[in-house]
Amino acid sequence: MSNSNPFNQSQDSPAQGRRRAPTITIDTSAVRSPSILQDIAMDTLSDNSFAVQGNDQPSTGLHPYQTSPTELRPSNSFDNENSRPTSPHNVSSPTFNSPQNFLSVPPARSRAGSFDTLGAESSSTGTYVNSSPEHVMPKAFGPQDSHGGPEVLSDSEALHPDPGTEDEFKRENNPFAFTPGQMGKMFNPKSLGAFHALGGISGIEKGLRSDRKSGLSLEEQHLDGQVSFEEATDHENPNAEYVTNGGNSTASSGPFSDRVRIFGDNRLPEKKAKPLWRLAWEAYKDKILLLLTGAAVISLALGLYQTFGTPAKPGEPHVEWVEGVAIVVAIVIVVGVGALNDWQKERQFVKLNKKKDNREVKVVRSGKTQEISVHDVLAGDVLLLEPGDMVPVDGVLIEGHGIKCDESSATGESDIIKKTASEEVWRAMEANEPLKKMDPFILSGAKVTEGVGKFLVVATGVNSSYGKTMMSLREDSEVTPLQSKLNTLAEYIAKLGGAAALLLFVVLFIKFCAKLPGDHRSPSEKAQNFLNILIVAVTIVVVAVPEGLPLAVTLALAFATKRMTKDNNLVRVLRSCETMGNATTVCSDKTGTLTQNVMTVVAGTFGTTSRFSSKASKDQDAQGVNVDSVDTNELIGTLGDSVKTLMKDSIALNSTAFEGEENGKTTFIGSKTETALLAFARDFLGMDAISTERSNAELVQFMPFDSGRKCMGVVQKIGNKYRLYVKGASEIMLRHATMIIRDPSKGIDGVSISNDNVTTLNKLIETYASNSLRTIGFLYRDFEQWPPKNARRSEDDKTQAIFEDVLKDMTFLGVIGIQDPLRDGVTDAVMDCLTAGVFPRMVTGDNIMTAKAIASECGIFTPGGVALEGPVFRKMSKQEQLAVIPKLQVLARSSPDD
Numbered sequence: 001m002s003n004s005n006p007f008n009q010s011q012d013s014p015a016q017g018r019r020r021a022p023t024i025t026i027d028t029s030a031v032r033s034p035s036i037l038q039d040i041a042m043d044t045l046s047d048n049s050f051a052v053q054g055n056d057q058p059s060t061g062l063h064p065y066q067t068s069p070t071e072l073r074p075s076n077s078f079d080n081e082n083s084r085p086t087s088p089h090n091v092s093s094p095t096f097n098s099p100q101n102f103l104s105v106p107p108a109r110s111r112a113g114s115f116d117t118l119g120a121e122s123s124s125t126g127t128y129v130n131s132s133p134e135h136v137m138p139k140a141f142g143p144q145d146s147h148g149g150p151e152v153l154s155d156s157e158a159l160h161p162d163p164g165t166e167d168e169f170k171r172e173n174n175p176f177a178f179t180p181g182q183m184g185k186m187f188n189p190k191s192l193g194a195f196h197a198l199g200g201i202s203g204i205e206k207g208l209r210s211d212r213k214s215g216l217s218l219e220e221q222h223l224d225g226q227v228s229f230e231e232a233t234d235h236e237n238p239n240a241e242y243v244t245n246g247g248n249s250t251a252s253s254g255p256f257s258d259r260v261r262i263f264g265d266n267r268l269p270e271k272k273a274k275p276l277w278r279l280a281w282e283a284y285k286d287k288i289l290l291l292l293t294g295a296a297v298i299s300l301a302l303g304l305y306q307t308f309g310t311p312a313k314p315g316e317p318h319v320e321w322v323e324g325v326a327i328v329v330a331i332v333i334v335v336g337v338g339a340l341n342d343w344q345k346e347r348q349f350v351k352l353n354k355k356k357d358n359r360e361v362k363v364v365r366s367g368k369t370q371e372i373s374v375h376d377v378l379a380g381d382v383l384l385l386e387p388g389d390m391v392p393v394d395g396v397l398i399e400g401h402g403i404k405c406d407e408s409s410a411t412g413e414s415d416i417i418k419k420t421a422s423e424e425v426w427r428a429m430e431a432n433e434p435l436k437k438m439d440p441f442i443l444s445g446a447k448v449t450e451g452v453g454k455f456l457v458v459a460t461g462v463n464s465s466y467g468k469t470m471m472s473l474r475e476d477s478e479v480t481p482l483q484s485k486l487n488t489l490a491e492y493i494a495k496l497g498g499a500a501a502l503l504l505f506v507v508l509f510i511k512f513c514a515k516l517p518g519d520h521r522s523p524s525e526k527a528q529n530f531l532n533i534l535i536v537a538v539t540i541v542v543v544a545v546p547e548g549l550p551l552a553v554t555l556a557l558a559f560a561t562k563r564m565t566k567d568n569n570l571v572r573v574l575r576s577c578e579t580m581g582n583a584t585t586v587c588s589d590k591t592g593t594l595t596q597n598v599m600t601v602v603a604g605t606f607g608t609t610s611r612f613s614s615k616a617s618k619d620q621d622a623q624g625v626n627v628d629s630v631d632t633n634e635l636i637g638t639l640g641d642s643v644k645t646l647m648k649d650s651i652a653l654n655s656t657a658f659e660g661e662e663n664g665k666t667t668f669i670g671s672k673t674e675t676a677l678l679a680f681a682r683d684f685l686g687m688d689a690i691s692t693e694r695s696n697a698e699l700v701q702f703m704p705f706d707s708g709r710k711c712m713g714v715v716q717k718i719g720n721k722y723r724l725y726v727k728g729a730s731e732i733m734l735r736h737a738t739m740i741i742r743d744p745s746k747g748i749d750g751v752s753i754s755n756d757n758v759t760t761l762n763k764l765i766e767t768y769a770s771n772s773l774r775t776i777g778f779l780y781r782d783f784e785q786w787p788p789k790n791a792r793r794s795e796d797d798k799t800q801a802i803f804e805d806v807l808k809d810m811t812f813l814g815v816i817g818i819q820d821p822l823r824d825g826v827t828d829a830v831m832d833c834l835t836a837g838v839f840p841r842m843v844t845g846d847n848i849m850t851a852k853a854i855a856s857e858c859g860i861f862t863p864g865g866v867a868l869e870g871p872v873f874r875k876m877s878k879q880e881q882l883a884v885i886p887k888l889q890v891l892a893r894s895s896p897d898d
Helices: 042-046 150-155 180-184 194-197 198-206 229-231 257-263 277-284 287-308 322-356 422-430 465-472 481-518 524-545 548-566 574-581 632-638 641-650 672-684 690-695 730-735 755-770 827-834 848-858 870-875 878-887
Strands: 103-107 121-122 125-130 358-363 366-371 381-383 396-408 416-418 447-459 585-588 598-606 610-613 618-620 625-627 657-664 663-668 700-708 710-719 721-728 736-743 750-752 773-783 810-819 839-843 866-869 889-892
Touching: 150 322, 150 358, 180 257, 180 447, 194 422, 198 229, 198 396, 198 422, 198 447, 257 322, 277 287, 277 322, 287 322, 287 481, 322 548, 322 878, 366 657, 366 810, 381 396, 396 422, 396 700, 447 700, 465 610, 481 548, 548 574, 598 672, 610 632, 632 672, 641 672, 641 690, 641 810, 657 690, 663 672, 672 773, 672 810, 700 721, 721 730, 730 736, 730 755, 730 773, 730 810, 755 773, 755 810, 755 848, 827 839, 827 848, 839 848, 848 866, 848 889, 866 870, 866 878, 870 889, 878 889
Parallel strands: 585 839, 736 810, 839 889, 866 889
Antiparallel strands: 103 125, 121 125, 358 366, 358 381, 381 447, 396 416, 396 447, 598 610, 598 810, 618 625, 657 663, 700 710, 710 721, 721 773, 736 750, 773 810
């Protein structure tokens, strides 16, 4: 049966064979008239290259009009030839009439396919294709369509190197059809023209020698042969097998060795550490130290003159040079301590940088989903996307359900961008349909805000847009706020001290000049008197400079960072010390920060009366609700088979977690809440392997989790009917229910939910929450058709219903309580914050009762404190928010906007 869920792939299915295109093809899709057709000898096409054609040489390989559809469509023109729109429908500047415009592509047979060319020059390092426009037919088709389709398809320079990037388009012995430079042309800026020139998702898949369903093969090492550009971009025979040209790739060892050699892995090169002398020089360039140096030189020079150039007074030692030497020693200590501190810090960060960006991402390899380090992601990998993911690489979307990305960190645009599957974009391009809202590009550095899906990786590491940005931002460390203030102080000291010294010098010099007419001393005595005046003026500058201040600051910061290192706090930027020193509030999440994020189902209720607990008890909660619970196994044994099946499907199908291996053991990987529910379904509800459960179900729509509505859903086709499963925040789920299961021990028949039922369930949820349990509610509803008649359809896919239109009149199945214990030391850390004058607050998306219980347990929520829900806080006026913030300790059901 068909399965539209992107994660419903068999975990055990073998890697599927790659589709192959014929070695030799003739593109006739651009032929508009029988007179254009030419008989081409097969021996002419079988050669791996054509001779270079000069502008004055006749073509001997192909008829000048036997070109691809890309070449036949009208070329674009702009008033400003350098304009480059930032939308994904970007088209390049018009083709220049210079014969020096070349595009380097992998060595291959030339086919009238994707470039404006009559000939090509082949070499062992690549093929240069002349991109001169003499043979483009700008009027082959009618006027340009306002939708922009022809502009995209006729972008003759879509894969042309930008100035300075030519090396990215050349790779020695390339076994792939494309180079990193060609892949990058899709992203900077987004270009559907480049996407089309590369053959769409099918061409990229073949060119990267990958498989969009099974991903890369775990057995891949050295790749034999070579895929030509023409074979990869051929859409005349999409289902035919392609063969690789032999002999051009060099033998290499190790997993994915050729792939890493051509496209690289997802690591940025380490920044070269600065040598000690460079750090010392940078520390010495401080303005106060430079001012001190000037004062030291003058003081030492005058001191030496006074010591050795003037006669000593009886009974007084000649130590005038000591002050200058002391200043020099202070400068040496400041520079030495600062340089050694920075050198030690850089050595520590060399180790830290290797781990700071390392995290696990989900990929499909050999048909199985697994987690690997983000540094090991390669071009050709298939990555899975979920809400909240930070995209580590560039790629094109294979398939997805409601994928939306925040690309503000990558593009500066604050709008959330909806993504469209690559195949859908390709079909629209070929049908000349509007492309305005279509964007199949997944940008590195973007954040997934909604939806789930998977995409094909095309650029990693320094070749990705994020990697290029990070490489361009590698600069020296910034001046910290304290250093900035010290520099300002040094300027004031230099100005005020200099002004005072100059004023005193002028006054004393005038007095000196006024006494000269009656002064009968010898010239040497008069010169000595003038020199004494100069010494007094310079002394003011020397005394004004606080030579102990930079030393004290440097030693204080060095001591502070050393002490923080012992507490496992490694200071990367000194300004962070000052920033944290001024912090008055710490906002902390609950799950995984205050708690261990090790979740287990410990309690639950089906309907209103069938309750279980891992520790069977009979409690009386504070609000008078009698919570009679039995052991989990005992209760599950009393449930009807249809109820157990319904609950099992609601957990297994409505989930993005999957089975994998950690430390050699099979476990569930994904959201900790979902893994806890899956473990419960496996242990008590008879759930088989997730891959088996999902492959046996026919899913027609998947509604990803959204932090705004706090729930997620999935639609399963069962016979001639459709069943919608929804799970989410229990109190929110209860608002959407109009029915409830009558008797879980007999079946799933429902009755109208009464006010008493709602009151009982709300109090039950509060009871669970007050015991620090996270509560998850489950709903379901059956439909005769999908989408339902009265539901609005998605603009992008008319077979998909708008979630909000079907999330009503649901049947309440039950509520599950999940325990997540506090981390060790959290209570002590909260008390330390309060002692230091820092006010800790909890900001969480969980139930307010659960949040208050956890906050009270760790000491955040105290008597007199305020706990609010995000929607209530957002509806307050600015004045009301400012009034409540000083006492606000817990913010539950919050969203990123809070």
